[in-house]
Amino acid sequence: MFNTRYVLASRPQGPATEANFRTEEAPLAELREGEVLVRIHYISLDPAMRGWMNAGTTYVPGVELGAVMRAFAAGEVIVSRHPNWKTGQMVTGLLGVQTYAVVKGEHLTAVDTALAPLSWYLGILGMPGLTAYFGLLDKGNPKPGETVLVSGAAGMVGSLVGQIARIKGCRVAGIAGGEDKCSFLKDELKWDVVIDYKNSPDLSAVLKEQLPEGINVFFDNVGGNILDAALTNLARDCRIIICGAISQYNQPAIQGPSNYMKIVTARGTLSGIIVLDYFDRAAEALTDLSGWLKAGKIIYREHIIPGIDQFPFALNQLFTGGNNGKLLLQNTYE
Amino acid sequence: MFNTRYVLASRPQGPATEANFRTEEAPLAELREGEVLVRIHYISLDPAMRGWMNAGTTYVPGVELGAVMRAFAAGEVIVSRHPNWKTGQMVTGLLGVQTYAVVKGEHLTAVDTALAPLSWYLGILGMPGLTAYFGLLDKGNPKPGETVLVSGAAGMVGSLVGQIARIKGCRVAGIAGGEDKCSFLKDELKWDVVIDYKNSPDLSAVLKEQLPEGINVFFDNVGGNILDAALTNLARDCRIIICGAISQYNQPAIQGPSNYMKIVTARGTLSGIIVLDYFDRAAEALTDLSGWLKAGKIIYREHIIPGIDQFPFALNQLFTGGNNGKLLLQNTYE
Numbered sequence: 001m002f003n004t005r006y007v008l009a010s011r012p013q014g015p016a017t018e019a020n021f022r023t024e025e026a027p028l029a030e031l032r033e034g035e036v037l038v039r040i041h042y043i044s045l046d047p048a049m050r051g052w053m054n055a056g057t058t059y060v061p062g063v064e065l066g067a068v069m070r071a072f073a074a075g076e077v078i079v080s081r082h083p084n085w086k087t088g089q090m091v092t093g094l095l096g097v098q099t100y101a102v103v104k105g106e107h108l109t110a111v112d113t114a115l116a117p118l119s120w121y122l123g124i125l126g127m128p129g130l131t132a133y134f135g136l137l138d139k140g141n142p143k144p145g146e147t148v149l150v151s152g153a154a155g156m157v158g159s160l161v162g163q164i165a166r167i168k169g170c171r172v173a174g175i176a177g178g179e180d181k182c183s184f185l186k187d188e189l190k191w192d193v194v195i196d197y198k199n200s201p202d203l204s205a206v207l208k209e210q211l212p213e214g215i216n217v218f219f220d221n222v223g224g225n226i227l228d229a230a231l232t233n234l235a236r237d238c239r240i241i242i243c244g245a246i247s248q249y250n251q252p253a254i255q256g257p258s259n260y261m262k263i264v265t266a267r268g269t270l271s272g273i274i275v276l277d278y279f280d281r282a283a284e285a286l287t288d289l290s291g292w293l294k295a296g297k298i299i300y301r302e303h304i305i306p307g308i309d310q311f312p313f314a315l316n317q318l319f320t321g322g323n324n325g326k327l328l329l330q331n332t333y334e
Numbered sequence: 335m336f337n338t339r340y341v342l343a344s345r346p347q348g349p350a351t352e353a354n355f356r357t358e359e360a361p362l363a364e365l366r367e368g369e370v371l372v373r374i375h376y377i378s379l380d381p382a383m384r385g386w387m388n389a390g391t392t393y394v395p396g397v398e399l400g401a402v403m404r405a406f407a408a409g410e411v412i413v414s415r416h417p418n419w420k421t422g423q424m425v426t427g428l429l430g431v432q433t434y435a436v437v438k439g440e441h442l443t444a445v446d447t448a449l450a451p452l453s454w455y456l457g458i459l460g461m462p463g464l465t466a467y468f469g470l471l472d473k474g475n476p477k478p479g480e481t482v483l484v485s486g487a488a489g490m491v492g493s494l495v496g497q498i499a500r501i502k503g504c505r506v507a508g509i510a511g512g513e514d515k516c517s518f519l520k521d522e523l524k525w526d527v528v529i530d531y532k533n534s535p536d537l538s539a540v541l542k543e544q545l546p547e548g549i550n551v552f553f554d555n556v557g558g559n560i561l562d563a564a565l566t567n568l569a570r571d572c573r574i575i576i577c578g579a580i581s582q583y584n585q586p587a588i589q590g591p592s593n594y595m596k597i598v599t600a601r602g603t604l605s606g607i608i609v610l611d612y613f614d615r616a617a618e619a620l621t622d623l624s625g626w627l628k629a630g631k632i633i634y635r636e637h638i639i640p641g642i643d644q645f646p647f648a649l650n651q652l653f654t655g656g657n658n659g660k661l662l663l664q665n666t667y668e
Binding site: 058059228254256259263269270272273277 | 607
């Protein structure tokens, strides 16, 4: 058995390309005591991965040159030398962009595929799900009747944030790019207001017209001009939750929000969501989310691309807006 | 008796100039029931005035073209047709850039010149004092031993913020421009760290070296590159208090903080201080501030320019950093 892995070969300036990675085929290493061999079925593609390719440490250290590209992934235990795991168990963890991973048993999380498909534990029942849940509810603290605006609204995190806000009795508005995404939000998710930014040269004016009462909670996945437009239309005592800035990750210099003084005049607060901080409260989120899924209160879509050789093409779909739903790579084995 | 007044004639693009104002000499109007005539002794020059010259409403409406330029001022009641006021009383209020003001009695605040000089009620015992006090203590919530960084540190608000932080047991660092200001902070106020930004081409690196523990509270009066540098050196759970952005008010486009994602990774929050929100708690601040002044725990400096004809030259001193201490215009009467 051979492992196929994507190793970070150089640091991208703009978008990551094939040239930033090296694919390696390597025989599987002998397991040491405490280690587990996992066959990876799904690899999660998340916006944060672009940041991990940079040098230096943000909330986690960047990936070292020559190391396997970091990614959340889900798979099956093939061999275990750790007392907690046995062959056939399904797990998730930071397993990397590869077909097999050898990891310490304590770095794995068990998942129950009787309750939900394996891949869901990388999305709605994984990090992105926790990010949306705690980012909105713990940081944003939305109250019934308030207006919640989400950017990157058709993305994994964005679409979940809006759906949770609706469940909590909020008026929900989303900003997304293109007709497909907007009709998903409008027709399938039944959001109150959906704005196609590709169709809105003066986004600030559109927000003012569509949300005359102002924004109580802004959940931002995008940054750049969309963040600046939202800042012109804040309601008093608003909360701005920065989850990401996907419009900026591939830029040579980040565009700061030039309207940040509007936060002051609106008596708002800006803060961020780092999902690592909520791991000890995961059960709380998973109980709610799986309950809502079962009750049909949440619609969840996946966009699965087969073949590890599609990475990094697949990764870039996140940044070009090419995906519809939670983006995953699926490993295929003969 | 004639009133000399500065009227807003046009809206400045960059710095305000003589050309943006018209001086008018007008006979004093007859008082109506409920009105008071005040002879103005001191006119406060505050950074917010530049914003008031713009069209539109922020936290207050902009000054109308043709109206007297808005300013806080202090003076003496000459004639009163309001039951609460009588000739000779000393007062403050939004009296405008002029030598005499006719105002409704309910818009005046009484001051006690037996306790402190009249002019102090425009500074440490007025709006700027309340701004520093509540901005730091209520918004920043600094704890003993924490590091508080202040920009515009030699200004009225900045120097007071740092002094209050020291009283509260914090480690205090200030950023100011030029040797005079820095030696005031270092030698007279005895702050722990003083950085001359004019002398620090790589401010981010200087902050990292001087404040290796990171910034717990950043009180920002300046914006622009100084805000961006501070954001690279945040401690976990930091509070960023935006009071102003004096480096930006005269710019055609405001420079947003390109490092705003550092707030997310530091688990920080950014919010602002609007002193209007704290008027009902003014007594709390004034008790503390006058106590600290009496005990010699606070050093307070004024920079008084005589002659109303020195406005707007005097106003621009705020933006060029020409003032040392709280900047005031003093009216002179023959």
